[in-house]
Amino acid sequence: MYLRPRNLSELFEMWHAHPEAVPVAGGSRVLPLGPQRPAVLLDLAIAALQTIEKEAQFLTFGPMVSVDRLAAVLASLPGLHAVAQAALGFVPVQVRKQATLGGNLLIGGSLAPALAAVGAIAIIKNHQEIQELPIQSVVPVQPGRLRLPAQTLLVAVRLPLEPSMVSYYAALRRTPVGPAVAAVAVAVVGSGLRLAVGGATPQLQMMQGDLADRAAMDRWLQDLPVTGDPRASAAYRQAMLALLLERALDALPTASRQSA
Numbered sequence: 532m533y534l535r536p537r538n539l540s541e542l543f544e545m546w547h548a549h550p551e552a553v554p555v556a557g558g559s560r561v562l563p564l565g566p567q568r569p570a571v572l573l574d575l576a577i578a579a580l581q582t583i584e585k586e587a588q589f590l591t592f593g594p595m596v597s598v599d600r601l602a603a604v605l606a607s608l609p610g611l612h613a614v615a616q617a618a619l620g621f622v623p624v625q626v627r628k629q630a631t632l633g634g635n636l637l638i639g640g641s642l643a644p645a646l647a648a649v650g651a652i653a654i655i656k657n658h659q660e661i662q663e664l665p666i667q668s669v670v671p672v673q674p675g676r677l678r679l680p681a682q683t684l685l686v687a688v689r690l691p692l693e694p695s696m697v698s699y700y701a702a703l704r705r706t707p708v709g710p711a712v713a714a715v716a717v718a719v720v721g722s723g724l725r726l727a728v729g730g731a732t733p734q735l736q737m738m739q740g741d742l743a744d745r746a747a748m749d750r751w752l753q754d755l756p757v758t759g760d761p762r763a764s765a766a767y768r769q770a771m772l773a774l775l776l777e778r779a780l781d782a783l784p785t786a787s788r789q790s791a
Contacts, residue, residue, distance in 0.1 A: 543658035594633025613698035617645035644729035648716035715775040731768035
């Protein structure tokens with residue numbers, strides 16, 4: 532059975548009536564399963580999940596917004612530069628046009644550390660209520676499923692429009708379309724810093740501190756649970772994290788570094 536809701540209300544009504552239904556967007560993870568495919572699929576291709584809304588203090592993106600659209604909207608916003616950089620890391624451009632914000636978060640992709648660093652909020656919903664959570668609290672520990680309660684959906688991601696914030700993202704990839712071997716995102720407001728790491732650790736890692744306290748950042752990096760795999764050893768990833776952090780801090784506008 533393939534359920535095709537026309538709006539969010541109908542989506543949650545259908546899901547409530549069919550709790551065994553599996554939500555699908557592009558279907559790349561579900562449709563190839565053949566005979567093992569779930570008996571009931573719930574189509575997420577509705578307009579409400581593809582919107583972009585701008586308010587005085589926030590930009591809100593539906594999870595079905597393409598990575599290419601995300602990058603285009605954020606290109607001229609210095610505070611959200613890290614997210615635009617992470618989005619532009621998807622090459623070739625055809626991949627950016629097909630990949631979605633929600634899909635990238637689902638696989639624990641490169642957008643997660645950048646979104647966490649800038650203070651993004653996940654808006655989640657079930658058939659009864661809406662909640663707002665820090666984006667890092669829904670990023671999966673293992674790729675393939677967001678950390679959400681049963682029958683709960685990520686319906687939007689909200690990014691702050693903080694005039695004094697600056698941010699930067701740096702990553703190391705083995706292939707143009709593969710996951711990052713190591714990634715670092717930094718966001719700074721005044722002397723306060725948020726630092727997020729992905730790729731090199733089993734799950735997203737974050738710290739908050741003072742921009743001037745580089746020693747604390749280095750200690751935090753050294754204590755991370757960095758792991759190795761066939762693409763890169765743990766030692767190599769650890770060294771790359773230090774290098775990427777140096778690159779990110781050096782790339783921040785001079786004014787932000789002097790404010791520390």
